[in-house]
Amino acid sequence: MKSYRKELWFEVPTRRAFINITSDVERALAESGISEGLALVNAMHITASVFINDDEPGLHEDYERWLEWLAPHEPVSRYRHNANAAREDNGDAHLKRQVMGREVVVAITAGLLDLGTWERIFYGEFDGHRRKRVLVKMIGE
Ligand code: ZN
Numbered sequence: 001m002k003s004y005r006k007e008l009w010f011e012v013p014t015r016r017a018f019i020n021i022t023s024d025v026e027r028a029l030a031e032s033g034i035s036e037g038l039a040l041v042n043a044m045h046i047t048a049s050v051f052i053n054d055d056e057p058g059l060h061e062d063y064e065r066w067l068e069w070l071a072p073h074e075p076v077s078r079y080r081h082n083a084n085a086a087r088e089d090n091g092d093a094h095l096k097r098q099v100m101g102r103e104v105v106v107a108i109t110a111g112l113l114d115l116g117t118w119e120r121i122f123y124g125e126f127d128g129h130r131r132k133r134v135l136v137k138m139i140g141e
Contacts, residue, residue: 004032012128037140042103049100049124093126
């Protein structure tokens with residue numbers, strides 16, 4: 001069995017963003033030399049997500065509005081986390097991450113990511129302005 005590990009790094013200049021990382025994962029798969037197996041892709045931070053959905057700007061705007069409705073960033077005083085954790089203002093980002101998920105697992109078939117027609121892999125940032133990592137781990141043969 002082959003095993004492959006890679007970290008993808010991001011420094012998002014805004015507080016929140018959705019980034020299509022499908023081609024980064026495809027590149028990692030090519031590097032791995034694996035043709036049959038599984039790929040795990042997970043955010044290594046508790047205020048960021050990895051999820052699969054459509055690469056459609058309207059949908060991403062809907063996510064942004066829906067997540068702000070669920071867990072508005074302001075006023076930051078509404079979150080107990082911000083009061084407890086010294087100088088933090090990211091209480092909303094922890095909640096948004098929970099909703100959008102930590103990781104995805106994608107099947108590898110015939111050397112390709114076995115995604116549905118409209119499925120793309122995204123990095124969801126909810127507390128940007130700093131360097132963050134995504135782990136790609138692949139196993140198979
Ligand atoms: Zn925090």
